[in-house]
Structure formats: structure tokens, C-alpha cells
Amino acid sequence: MIDNIEIPPQHEQVLQALLTHRTKREASRASGVSESTIYRLLRNPEFVQMLETARKQIFYNIIFNLGSLSQDSIKCLQDLIISPTSNNTVKCKASSFVIDKIVNIENYRNLERRVNRIENLLKIK
DSSP states (O other): OBTTBOOOHHHHHHHHHHHHOSSHHHHHHHHTSOHHHHHHHHTOHHHHHHHHHHHHHHHHHHHHHHHHHHHHHHHHHHHHHHOTTSOHHHHHHHHHHHHHHHHHHHHHHHHHHHHHHHHHHHHHO
16 A cells, blocks of 8 residues: 555555666566566556655655754764864865755745745636
């Protein structure tokens, strides 16, 4: 079962194989079905939806787990930048990394605001 969606048992192995193998051929071998069966399943909108739901769950789990490391990562960067024993190259790279991430976050926030404005304008019309 993925995100409360009931999956037929024969499709569960194919889904898992597609999520964990790089190619459809590898997924075919791992799940014990032919490649043509995999391609047929990938033309089925319900199966594709299940696959996308599973991929999203994996992505959100990764983000959640990375979140638990964020404070330690920030502290590490702070220590590198502030430490009198860090050489200038390390300090410069750590500082550059922090600045790049701040810029990326601000760009994302700006994009999100713009999309929200567009969505609101479309709702009005």
C-alpha cells in the first residue's frame, strides 16, 4: 500500500523495482516480469499515479531526514568560517556556499510569491 492506495500484489514488486533500479530492464529482472509488461503498466494512468505517489513519498522522507541534519550542517559551516585554524580557502568556500544557499532560498521565495500572485489573478478571472 502506498499513501493509502491499494496496490495489486503483482504490481507492488514492479513499483518497488522501478523505484530502486536505474533502467526498466533492470526493474524487469528484479520484479520477474517482462519489459513489455513494465511498458504496458507505464501506459496505465492509475499505475503511473501510484508510481508518482511513491516517488513523492520517497522525496519527502529524504527531505525530512535531511532536515534533521540542517542545524548540525549550519553549525559546521559556522565553525569553519569563524575558526582561526581554518585556512582562507576553506573559509572562502564555506562562505560562498552559505551565500549561494541564501540567494537560492530568496530566489525560491520570490518565485513562490510570483506564482501565488498569478494563481490569485487567475482565480479572479
